[in-house]
Amino acid sequence: MPIIMKTDMGIIGGGPGGYVCAIRAAQLGLKVTVIEEKTLGGTCLNVGCIPTKALFSATKLLSQTAEAKQIGLTYAPPAIDLGKLAAWKGQVVATLVGGIETLLEKNGVDVIHARGTLASEGHIALSDGSSLEAEHIVLATGSDPVQIPPFPFDHPSIWSSDDALELPEVPERLAIIGGGVIGLELATIYNRLGSHVIVVELLPEILSTVDLDRRTISTLKRALTKNGIDVLTNTAAESFEQNETGVLLRTQDGEEHVVDRILVAVGRRPRTRDLGLESCGVELDERGFVRVDDKLQTTAPNIYAIGDAVPGPMLAHKASMDGVRVAETLAGQPHVLNYDLIPQAIFTDPEIASVGLSESRAKASGSEILVGRFPFAALGKALGMREADGFFQVVANADDHRILGVQIIGAEASDLISEAAIAVQSGLTLEAIAETIHPHPTLPEGLKEAAENALGRAIHTVNR
Numbered sequence: 001m002p003i004i005m006k007t008d009m010g011i012i013g014g015g016p017g018g019y020v021c022a023i024r025a026a027q028l029g030l031k032v033t034v035i036e037e038k039t040l041g042g043t044c045l046n047v048g049c050i051p052t053k054a055l056f057s058a059t060k061l062l063s064q065t066a067e068a069k070q071i072g073l074t075y076a077p078p079a080i081d082l083g084k085l086a087a088w089k090g091q092v093v094a095t096l097v098g099g100i101e102t103l104l105e106k107n108g109v110d111v112i113h114a115r116g117t118l119a120s121e122g123h124i125a126l127s128d129g130s131s132l133e134a135e136h137i138v139l140a141t142g143s144d145p146v147q148i149p150p151f152p153f154d155h156p157s158i159w160s161s162d163d164a165l166e167l168p169e170v171p172e173r174l175a176i177i178g179g180g181v182i183g184l185e186l187a188t189i190y191n192r193l194g195s196h197v198i199v200v201e202l203l204p205e206i207l208s209t210v211d212l213d214r215r216t217i218s219t220l221k222r223a224l225t226k227n228g229i230d231v232l233t234n235t236a237a238e239s240f241e242q243n244e245t246g247v248l249l250r251t252q253d254g255e256e257h258v259v260d261r262i263l264v265a266v267g268r269r270p271r272t273r274d275l276g277l278e279s280c281g282v283e284l285d286e287r288g289f290v291r292v293d294d295k296l297q298t299t300a301p302n303i304y305a306i307g308d309a310v311p312g313p314m315l316a317h318k319a320s321m322d323g324v325r326v327a328e329t330l331a332g333q334p335h336v337l338n339y340d341l342i343p344q345a346i347f348t349d350p351e352i353a354s355v356g357l358s359e360s361r362a363k364a365s366g367s368e369i370l371v372g373r374f375p376f377a378a379l380g381k382a383l384g385m386r387e388a389d390g391f392f393q394v395v396a397n398a399d400d401h402r403i404l405g406v407q408i409i410g411a412e413a414s415d416l417i418s419e420a421a422i423a424v425q426s427g428l429t430l431e432a433i434a435e436t437i438h439p440h441p442t443l444p445e446g447l448k449e450a451a452e453n454a455l456g457r458a459i460h461t462v463n464r
């Protein structure tokens with residue numbers, strides 16, 4: 001006789017969408033059960049944001065020590081203990097996963113480690129043979145790396161991003177297929193570890209899925225080249241052949257590149273197959289994403305979907321906000337989220353972060369705009385950090401000076417963007433930033449000066 005458990009909300013998937021939804025729903029008084037087949041924390045904690053950022057910071061140290069001789073500090077060339085580095089990264093992940101377990105427990109959320117599939121309306125079948133009866137079901141199943149047939153992930157020379165983050169080795173020559181966010185973040189890490197990296201991008205431009213201005217992209221491309229990363233655009237990776245000299249990567253233009261490993265980072269696709277969705281009337285779109293309405297409700301009653309499983313940016317913080325929205329909506333506190341205002345941070349060298357409209361999108365919308373910029377090279381703090389590359393850019397409405405978007409390329413851009421996110425989300429004006437006293441010497445002064453520059457009154461740059 002199968003065991004049947006009952007809950008108010010059954011969440012399939014314990015990543016940043018699912019676990020955040022669970023905690024918020026529990027805070028609002030619902031009895032919640034999370035079903036997770038692997039490890040809590042999902043892609044972000046286990047094979048995404050967190051391990052990438054741990055390796056980003058560790059390898060930044062490597063590049064800093066290599067450059068330190070320019071300022072009179074000399075070290076012996078650092079030796080890399082890959083096993084120790086991977087173990088440390090694993091500890092960072094384990095600490096955070098443990099934190100989530102504790103948070104769920106303290107909030108009274110039940111966690112079932114099993115695979116869950118929809119059995120019928122209001123029922124989730126579990127791989128341990130039991131079943132869960134839930135008044136509301138939330139699908140938070142996330143996404144997987146896309147595999148392209150000529151480059152199967154089960155071949156030892158072909159890596160997915162999951163494989164690359166395991167740090168199995170530092171290949172002398174690494175080809176990365178896909179000049180998107182994941183491709184360029186891993187290019188940065190492996191370049192700093194010592195690989196000669198070549199990025200092969202199908203489209204005419206890198207990072208083309210992100211709303212970034214040409215000036216930002218060209219600043220990044222210059223830095224990639226300076227760091228020794230080769231970027232080939234308008235180039236489709238076609239096939240490969242393993243021989244005794246290495247791996248021969250062939251591109252559609254007939255070129256051949258000899259490398260040691262190939263990393264495929266050509267996008268992610270929603271994990272929505274084999275979940276029993278069809279049997280419950282949950283429809284998918286043509287790309288496999290769950291169709292949802294503006295409350296994230298699927299085409300089936302009482303079933304919601306969030307995060308990478310639904311159309312929209314595949315970002316952990318967006319998934320978490322989706323989770324909060326569903327929890328609050330079900331508790332009678334509808335929550336509105338403007339998806340145009342989700343900030344994004346890209347961990348390349350230099351970092352890129354953005355929120356709201358780019359200059360080109362703002363222009364295309366037909367609005368009269370003001371644009372202000374300020375270079376990192378004019379910030380005392382940045383020069384003292386030897387981080388002179390990059391700039392701040394603020395775009396605002398010309399009539400009421402409301403800030404529409406901010407792009408930052410430069411050191412710590414990922415941390416600097418949050419002040420801009422508040423400004424854009426709250427409809428603040430250029431004056432609000434320009435007239436707020438920012439401590440000196442700090443990097444956020446760059447945002448203040450960019451706002452002043454848009455108003456024609458920056459102090460530390462020439463206002464044109």
Ligand code: NAI
Nearest residue numbers: 178180181182183200201202236237265266267268314345
């Ligand atoms: P992506 O869509 O950003 O980039 C994939 C790139 O691969 C595209 O530029 C595409 O044109 C190219 N491509 C496809 N087939 C190709 C071929 N045969 N040869 C050469 N190039 C080819 O996807 P990515 O980088 O895998 O990231 C997946 C998702 O995860 C994205 O939505 C991304 O925003 C998100 N993500 C965001 C992060 C962040 O914000 N820091 C970090 C990691 C992932």
